[in-house]
Amino acid sequence: xxxxxxxxxxxxxxxxxxxxxxxxxxxxxxxxxxxxxxxxxxxxxxxxxxxxxxxxxxxxxxxxxxxxxxxxxxxxxxxxxxxxxxxxxxxxxxxxxxxxxxxxxxxxxxxxxxxxxxxxxxxxxxxxxxxxxxxxxxxxxxxxxxxxxxxxxxxxxxxxxxxxxxxxxxxxxxxxxxxxxxxxxxxxxxx
Amino acid sequence: xxxxxxxxxxxxxxxxxxxxxxxxxxxxxxxxxxxxxxxxxxxxxxxxxxxxxxxxxxxxxxxxxxxxxxxxxxxxxxxxxxxxxxxxxxxxxxxxxxxxxxxxxxxxxxxxxxxxxxxxxxxxxxxxxxxxxxxxxxxxxxxxxxxxxxxxxxxxxxxxxxxxxxxxxxxxxxxxxxxxxxxxxxxxxxxxxxxxxxxxxxxxxxxxxx
Amino acid sequence: xxxxxxxxxxxxxxxxxxxxxxxxxxxxxxxxxxxxxxxxxxxxxxxxxxxxxxxxxxxxxxxxxxxxxxxxxxxxxxxxxxxxxxxxxxxxxxxxxxxxxxxxxxxxxxxxxxxxxxxxxxxxxxxxxxxxxxxxxxxxxxxxxxxxxxxxxxxxxxxxxxxxxxxxxxxxxxxxxxxxxxxxxxxxxxxxxxxxxxxxxxx
Numbered sequence: 001x002x003x004x005x006x007x008x009x010x011x012x013x014x015x016x017x018x019x020x021x022x023x024x025x026x027x028x029x030x031x032x033x034x035x036x037x038x039x040x041x042x043x044x045x046x047x048x049x050x051x052x053x054x055x056x057x058x059x060x061x062x063x064x065x066x067x068x069x070x071x072x073x074x075x076x077x078x079x080x081x082x083x084x085x086x087x088x089x090x091x092x093x094x095x096x097x098x099x100x101x102x103x104x105x106x107x108x109x110x111x112x113x114x115x116x117x118x119x120x121x122x123x124x125x126x127x128x129x130x131x132x133x134x135x136x137x138x139x140x141x142x143x144x145x146x147x148x149x150x151x152x153x154x155x156x157x158x159x160x161x162x163x164x165x166x167x168x169x170x171x172x173x174x175x176x177x178x179x180x181x182x183x184x185x186x187x188x189x190x191x
Numbered sequence: 192x193x194x195x196x197x198x199x200x201x202x203x204x205x206x207x208x209x210x211x212x213x214x215x216x217x218x219x220x221x222x223x224x225x226x227x228x229x230x231x232x233x234x235x236x237x238x239x240x241x242x243x244x245x246x247x248x249x250x251x252x253x254x255x256x257x258x259x260x261x262x263x264x265x266x267x268x269x270x271x272x273x274x275x276x277x278x279x280x281x282x283x284x285x286x287x288x289x290x291x292x293x294x295x296x297x298x299x300x301x302x303x304x305x306x307x308x309x310x311x312x313x314x315x316x317x318x319x320x321x322x323x324x325x326x327x328x329x330x331x332x333x334x335x336x337x338x339x340x341x342x343x344x345x346x347x348x349x350x351x352x353x354x355x356x357x358x359x360x361x362x363x364x365x366x367x368x369x370x371x372x373x374x375x376x377x378x379x380x381x382x383x384x385x386x387x388x389x390x391x392x393x394x395x396x397x398x399x400x401x
Numbered sequence: 402x403x404x405x406x407x408x409x410x411x412x413x414x415x416x417x418x419x420x421x422x423x424x425x426x427x428x429x430x431x432x433x434x435x436x437x438x439x440x441x442x443x444x445x446x447x448x449x450x451x452x453x454x455x456x457x458x459x460x461x462x463x464x465x466x467x468x469x470x471x472x473x474x475x476x477x478x479x480x481x482x483x484x485x486x487x488x489x490x491x492x493x494x495x496x497x498x499x500x501x502x503x504x505x506x507x508x509x510x511x512x513x514x515x516x517x518x519x520x521x522x523x524x525x526x527x528x529x530x531x532x533x534x535x536x537x538x539x540x541x542x543x544x545x546x547x548x549x550x551x552x553x554x555x556x557x558x559x560x561x562x563x564x565x566x567x568x569x570x571x572x573x574x575x576x577x578x579x580x581x582x583x584x585x586x587x588x589x590x591x592x593x594x595x596x597x598x599x600x601x602x603x604x
Contacts, residue, residue, distance in 0.1 A: 014475070022478055093396045120574045213576055215426060219425055283506075287474065290469075322504045329500045373591075374594075382587065390577040393575065393577065
């Protein structure tokens with residue numbers, strides 16, 4: 001019995017020391033981690049809405065959920081740069097989530113895939129960056145297209161699908177259509 | 192609707208995201224005990240049992256002690272201003288709870304049912320360091336599963352693991368009699384077979400579940 | 402020089418992966434590109450060296466009966482430190498390695514070293530042992546991920562090797578390719594070992 005108490009005590013001491021040490025590390029690392037997350041999201045927003053780094057970004061919320069972001073060219077808030085919204089559609093083996101930027105007429109300004117778990121080497125090509133290039137070649141095609149009607153060449157549109165990964169490619173176009181529709185509804189509701 | 196969600200979790204844990212062939216978890220015991228059918232079935236049952244149990248316990252510990260929600264007991268106990276975020280302790284707490292639990296279950300089975308202990312008991316200590324067990328706890332948290340969903344995910348992941356083990360054991364028993372180059376015998380050929388089965392399982396990933 | 406021996410045994414004669422078949426899960430799961438593989442190798446080496454030294458320091462204080470839980474707590478602590486540091490300083494790598502960072506806890510190589518070496522040896526040999534084993538593990542990850550990335554993606558560290566006409570062997574970057582690569586490598590090491598022994602017996 002005495003032994004069990006002694007063992008319990010030693011284990012407890014080890015656990016307490018470990019937990020104390022960890023919370024110290026956590027307190028140091030936490031701000032840094034939050035900062036990284038913020039930076040990543042900001043970088044995604046900047047890809048979706050080029051020029052937004054110097055502009056004013058306003059989240060439009062309903063309750064606690066952000067519906068979309070509205071971005072002005074400068075702090076005067078007279079000239080609208082565009083909108084950005086998050087959207088997603090189920091692809092081949094995962095939800096393909098992205099953030100899309102459009103101008104007030106509905107033309108796509110940019111987009112960035114936030115998360116996906118498609119087949120490596122096929123579906124993942126939707127965000128592949130060729131060596132020496134700066135942006136994914138598949139997503140580049142979307143810039144300048146109307147968000148309301150964007151579709152793959154196989155579906156009568158202008159986006160060339162990735163060979164062997166039509167479903168993943170289609171998930172991107174469908175998600176934009178869906179997100180844009182939602183965006184229009186939200187704008188309508190505000191009026 | 193609820194049932195549909197559970198069914199999706201089940202099918203995906205067994206086929207699409209099979210722990211062995213797709214998530215690559217629990218490989219050491221997988222290669223270690225897939226030599227014979229008997230031990231494969233025993234190990235499969237033990238893993239399924241522990242995965243289910245680990246899902247339950249990890250969910251309880253996470254929800255009531257670690258997660259930054261109002262369900263957190265520390266929040267009520269110490270009347271804190273806002274729920275504390277202790278999720279950075281996930282790994283250490285999960286592994287401790289699981290290790291203790293497995294030890295405890297082993298003792299209970301030994302005392303109450305010697306026959307069950309004979310078939311399952313010897314595999315239990317091996318399971319503590321099986322990454323599938325910690326993996327299922329962490330995956331449940333990452334996916335934000337609720338209580339029932341966690342249990343279903345844990346149980347079906349175990350079923351998927353068992354299927355993987357049994358398939359492999361069947362093949363390896365046959366391989367014993369085949370003429371394989373000396374240096375490829377045993378573990379190396381087992382890995383090649385696992386690769387081929389994984390390739391076959393890839394066919395499931397096109398299943399439309401949504 | 403016995404320290405040199407402790408260091409070098411982890412690299413070939415007792416390589417944790419090829420000779421002892423330990424730590425296979427992270428090895429198979431994150432070795433699809435060289436940068437992932439090396440990142441995982443460094444993380445595991447860090448945890449191994451730290452846990453080895455603490456366990457070695459505590460080896461006379463910790464009662465034999467509860468050594469395993471104590472080892473697990475120590476290892477889990479360093480894994481969490483690694484986890485937090487990676488999330489803060491290497492977010493991209495952290496996102497790619499996913500749950501395999503916390504899963505370093507159950508990497509049997511680390512608990513194995515605690516049980517087989519650092520629980521019985523002095524501080525300096527334990528650190529050296531950790532470094533050697535960690536390096537051996539990293540080396541194994543490097544070899545496997547290099548094979549998989551070169552064949553499966555036609556690149557090495559993200560740099561294309563063969564030009565646009567190369568059609569990558571897709572299967573290599575899928576889990577199936579990981580299983581086969583390690584299978585053939587283990588076979589190769591067995592073959593080398595057998596040949597060595599045959600030569601010896603012939604002499």
